[in-house]
Amino acid sequence: MSTTEKASLARAGRGPLGALEDGWVVAQRNLVKIKRVPEVLVFVLISPIMFVLLFAFVFGGAIDPGDGSNYREFLIGGIFAQTVVFGATFTGAGLAEDMQKGIIDRFRSLPMSPSAVLVGRTTSDVVYNVLSLIIMALTGLLIGWRVREGVLDMLAGFGLLLLFAYAVSWVMAYVGLLVPSVEVINNASFIVIMPLTFVSNAFVPLESFSGVLRQFVLWNPVSALTQASRELFGNTSPASAPDAWSMQHPVLYTLLWVVLILVVFVPLSVNRYRRATSR
Amino acid sequence: MTAMISARGLTKRFKDVEALSGLDLDVPEGTVLALLGPNGAGKTTSVRCLTTLLRPDSGTATVAGADVLADPDLVRSRIGLSGQYAAVDEHLTGFENLVMVGRLYGLGRQRSRERAQELLERFDLTDAGGRPSKTYSGGMRRRLDLAGALVASPPVLVLDEPTTGLDPRSRLQMWDVIRDLVAGGATLLLTTQYLEEADRLADDIVVIDHGREIARGTADELKARTGGERVEIVLADGSHAEAVRSVLATVAVGEVGVEENGRELTAAVEGGVLALQRVLTGVQELPGVEVLDVGLRRPTLDDVFLTLTGHAAETDTSDETAEATR
Numbered sequence: 001m002s003t004t005e006k007a008s009l010a011r012a013g014r015g016p017l018g019a020l021e022d023g024w025v026v027a028q029r030n031l032v033k034i035k036r037v038p039e040v041l042v043f044v045l046i047s048p049i050m051f052v053l054l055f056a057f058v059f060g061g062a063i064d065p066g067d068g069s070n071y072r073e074f075l076i077g078g079i080f081a082q083t084v085v086f087g088a089t090f091t092g093a094g095l096a097e098d099m100q101k102g103i104i105d106r107f108r109s110l111p112m113s114p115s116a117v118l119v120g121r122t123t124s125d126v127v128y129n130v131l132s133l134i135i136m137a138l139t140g141l142l143i144g145w146r147v148r149e150g151v152l153d154m155l156a157g158f159g160l161l162l163l164f165a166y167a168v169s170w171v172m173a174y175v176g177l178l179v180p181s182v183e184v185i186n187n188a189s190f191i192v193i194m195p196l197t198f199v200s201n202a203f204v205p206l207e208s209f210s211g212v213l214r215q216f217v218l219w220n221p222v223s224a225l226t227q228a229s230r231e232l233f234g235n236t237s238p239a240s241a242p243d244a245w246s247m248q249h250p251v252l253y254t255l256l257w258v259v260l261i262l263v264v265f266v267p268l269s270v271n272r273y274r275r276a277t278s279r
Numbered sequence: 280m281t282a283m284i285s286a287r288g289l290t291k292r293f294k295d296v297e298a299l300s301g302l303d304l305d306v307p308e309g310t311v312l313a314l315l316g317p318n319g320a321g322k323t324t325s326v327r328c329l330t331t332l333l334r335p336d337s338g339t340a341t342v343a344g345a346d347v348l349a350d351p352d353l354v355r356s357r358i359g360l361s362g363q364y365a366a367v368d369e370h371l372t373g374f375e376n377l378v379m380v381g382r383l384y385g386l387g388r389q390r391s392r393e394r395a396q397e398l399l400e401r402f403d404l405t406d407a408g409g410r411p412s413k414t415y416s417g418g419m420r421r422r423l424d425l426a427g428a429l430v431a432s433p434p435v436l437v438l439d440e441p442t443t444g445l446d447p448r449s450r451l452q453m454w455d456v457i458r459d460l461v462a463g464g465a466t467l468l469l470t471t472q473y474l475e476e477a478d479r480l481a482d483d484i485v486v487i488d489h490g491r492e493i494a495r496g497t498a499d500e501l502k503a504r505t506g507g508e509r510v511e512i513v514l515a516d517g518s519h520a521e522a523v524r525s526v527l528a529t530v531a532v533g534e535v536g537v538e539e540n541g542r543e544l545t546a547a548v549e550g551g552v553l554a555l556q557r558v559l560t561g562v563q564e565l566p567g568v569e570v571l572d573v574g575l576r577r578p579t580l581d582d583v584f585l586t587l588t589g590h591a592a593e594t595d596t597s598d599e600t601a602e603a604t605r
Contacts, residue, residue, distance in 0.1 A: 009394075010356040010384040010431035018385060025382045029368060029375075036370040036411055106366035106427060109330050111356035112383040277332055 010111055019113035026107075026120025030094065031127060044090070044128055048083045048136045055079065055203060056143050063204055076145040077230035078202030079136060081222055084129050084165035085197055089189040091125045091169040092176030096185045099177065104276055115270045122169040129165045133158055148234025156251075157232030164225050164254055167261040174269040177276050202226045206242050218242060221257040224250040282341075283308045283435050283466040284329060289338035291324050291490075298324040299335065299490040306468055306483075308434075311461050313481035314470040317584070321490035322470035323363065326439045329468065330360045343435045343466075356384070359428030363440045365420035366427070369413035373404050373423050376412055377430060384431040391430075398426040402456065418449025425456065436460065438469045442476060454479055474583055478502075486583060494587050505578045505586040507532070510548050510558050515569035517541030523568065526561035530554040547582075551575060 034041050052075070060071045098104045098117070107117050137145075147154050172189055179185050199213065200222040209217045217223050228250035230236040238248075246253040284306040291299040299321045306312040314322050327333035329340055331351035340347040343357035367376045374395050381391025399408040402422040407415060412423055421441065428436060441457065442450040457480055461467060471477050477484045478498040486494040486501070494501060510530070514523060520541030527535045531546035538545070548554035555575045562568055 009386055009390070010433065022383055025379055029371060029379050032375065033370045101369070102362060102364040102366045103368055104366075105332060105360070105362050106380070106424075107383070108332050109355060109358065109360040110380065110383045111352050111385065116383070275334075277327060 019116060019119075022112040022116030023119035023123060026116050027124040028120075030121060030124035034127075041128075041131070044087075045132055045135045048079065048132050049139050051079050051083065052076070052136060052139045052143065059203070070144070072140075072144045073146070073235045074205070074230070075203065076136070076140040077233060077235055078200075078226045079140075080133065080161050080229055081164075081200075081226040082197040082202050083132055083136060084161050085168050085222060085225075086189075086193055087125060087129045087132060087165055088168040088172040089186060089193065090128055090172075091121055092172035092179075092185040092189055093182050094121050094125070095173055095176030096179055096182045099276060100181060108273075108276070114274050115266075118170070118173050118266075118269050118273055122166060122173060125169050126162055126166055129162055133161065145235070149232060153232045153234070157229045160228055160232070160251060160254055161225065163258050164221070167258040167265075170265040170269055171261060174265050174272060177269060177272045196220060196222050200226060206247075218244040219246050221254060223247070224253040224257070228254050281308050281344075282306060283344075284312070284340075284342050284468055286325075286329060286340040287338055289325065289328055289335045289340060291321075291328060291333065291335050297490050299328070299338075301338070301491060302487065303492070304329075304468075304485065306466055308466050309464050310482040311467040311469060311480055313477035313484045314468065314487060315472070315474060315477045315484050315583075316470075316487040317472060320487045322487065323439055324490070325487075326360070326362075326437055326468070326470060330358055330437055331355055343433075356431070357433050358435045358437060359431065359433040360437045361421075361425045361428040361439070361441060363443060365417075365424040367412045367420055367423050370411055372409050373399060373412055373415070373419075373426075374408040376423060377426055380427045380430045386431065394430055398429060402426050416449070418445055418452060421445060421449070421453060422456065425453075429460075434466060436465050436467045438467065440470050440472065443472065450476075474498075474501075474579055475577065478577075486587060488584070488588060494583075501583060502578055505547065505583050507547060507549050507578065508551050508554075509545050509576050509578060509582065510555055511543070511545050511572075511574050511576060512558065512562070512570060513572040514542050514544070515571050519565065519568045520544065522565050523562060526558055526565070529561065530557055547578070548575075 055075050056072050060075070063071055104117070172185075175188055176185055179188055200217055200220045202222060206214065206217055224246050227236070227241060227247055231238050231241075231250065241247045241250070282305045284304060286302060286304040289299050289302045290297075302321070302325055304312065304325070314325060316322050324333065328335045329342055329347060331347055331354050334348070342354045345353035345357060347354050368379070371379065377395035377398055378391045381394050382388065386394060399405045402425070404419060404423060404426070407419060412420060415423065425438070425441065428438070438457070442453050445453060454476070457467070457469070461480070469477075469480060481498065484496065484498055484501055485492055494504065496504070510527065512523060512527070514520070517540040520537055523544055524535050524537060527544055527546040530548050530550070532549055533547055536545040537543070552575065555573070559573065562570060
């Protein structure tokens with residue numbers, strides 16, 4: 001048996017540092033795709049620009065944010081939130097593709113950390129979100145959006161958006177491991193993410209909802225994320241925040257959701273990955 | 280000799296399909312075992328259970344001294360798997376693919392790069408090493424995938440249908456590569472649908488069907504059981520079938536098969552060419568018999584199956600087409 005052990009170059013069980021390294025190796029592998037297929041990136045970046053322009057110029061005249069501010073200023077925080085949440089679809093699609101192409105069998109037959117494929121995927125998608133936030137912010141600046149708080153608040157705003165997006169990535173990672181093909185993931189995520197982002201204060205003010213819908217909007221984490229980014233960028237005054245705990249403490253409420261999602265979906269996805277086989 | 284792969288009573292059920300029903304396997308160190316069977320026989324399921332990708336419902340297995348169920352991580356550090364579909368990242372270059380695998384085996388950056396270069400050279404991929412693997416031919420992708428399995432020089436290699444879907448030339452190349460590995464002392468478990476492949480590469484063959492073993496032995500032993508080579512003769516007219524059958528019967532081992540209204544006759548023979556000669560002489564002496572075609576062929580998986588189970592291998596052709604188009 002001793003000759004056998006010597007023969008293999010591999011090291012099993014490399015501890016937490018090994019897990020981080022594995023995750024980084026997978027993330028690098030995903031990021032190479034940006035270099036090799038730049039078209040993907042182009043579309044990732046064009047769609048937020050399109051959203052900014054569509055809402056600003058199509059609905060801009062019809063919607064009054066109600067607190068005296070102008071709609072374009074009101075809009076950008078919502079677009080930020082919507083785009084980074086939608087970005088999570090990428091995570092699911094990437095994993096579904098890995099399953100379909102069989103490379104997941106290669107990964108699972110290697111003595112690597114069982115979370116590495118998921119950590120790597122969710123991490124590389126943060127890079128996509130950073131890029132689309134930059135593009136959206138620039139587009140926003142062009143149409144009249146301004147950051148009216150300090151640099152630290154601004155960084156906190158972007159940080160919160162990325163953190164929430166990261167958490168949602170883990171939800172979509174789980175979905176990506178469940179669905180039978182890449183095509184399904186786009187529809188599946190649409191069904192979940194569309195209502196979450198549209199039944200929120202992202203595009204229209206809270207006042208336009210009533211009854212049950214209003215309660216949903218108030219406690220929808222996307223609303224809190226939107227409210228938090230508007231406050232941190234100085235596009236709305238915290239004093240005019242709706243009278244609900246979630247809206248009065250939007251940063252804290254968003255962070256609670258981040259923790260909740262990660263606590264539920266990280267173990268769920270890793271467990272699912274351990275049992276996944278390619279299709 | 281130590282068994283490098285040893286499995287006892289493996290079972291696995293998928294909903295209403297019994298994929299494995301009590302499979303035992305032993306692969307001594309430095310030998311090659313071929314798992315031979317048609318599509319759906321349980322070959323891939325066996326491979327997945329032994330490589331820790333799938334948990335068997337019952338049974339035990341050890342691979343390279345590590346328990347598949349109790350210590351899957353140790354198993355993974357001692358095996359190399361090359362699957363049915365080349366599991367390479369198409370956006371990465373050949374070199375990048377191998378470096379990635381090396382790092383995930385824990386070889387470290389520098390060693391992974393050296394190892395990738397060595398393997399590209401060994402598999403004749405040095406020139407293509409800098410190109411994204413999606414530009415590779417099917418044969419090149421399989422070689423890259425196999426190279427991936429070898430990155431950590433694991434003592435045990437598992438190859439799941441390494442040549443399915445390859446053109447004949449790539450298949451021959453792949454066989455050469457595999458023979459080299461075996462000559463280098465690797466212990467290998469190989470699955471295949473082709474008796475010829477098992478014959479060329481394996482020391483021992485286990486024939487499986489419906490998740491259970493139906494025969495095992497060396498290629499020669501199996502062929503002896505199926506009666507070695509076949510003489511096949513095609514007649515212009517079925518009315519002479521009986522006369523030709525009696526000629527074939529003089530050299531046949533077992534029954535003479537008659538099909539297509541007496542126009543096609545097949546007999547398992549011993550002595551190959553000599554038997555063929557005797558058949559030809561015998562048939563020439565028959566008045567009025569026109570022979571369209573005559574030949575000697577090696578037994579196929581179908582022949583093995585027919586002999587061992589009494590039914591032809593139920594190869595799911597629709598499934599195969601689907602695989603080929605992937």
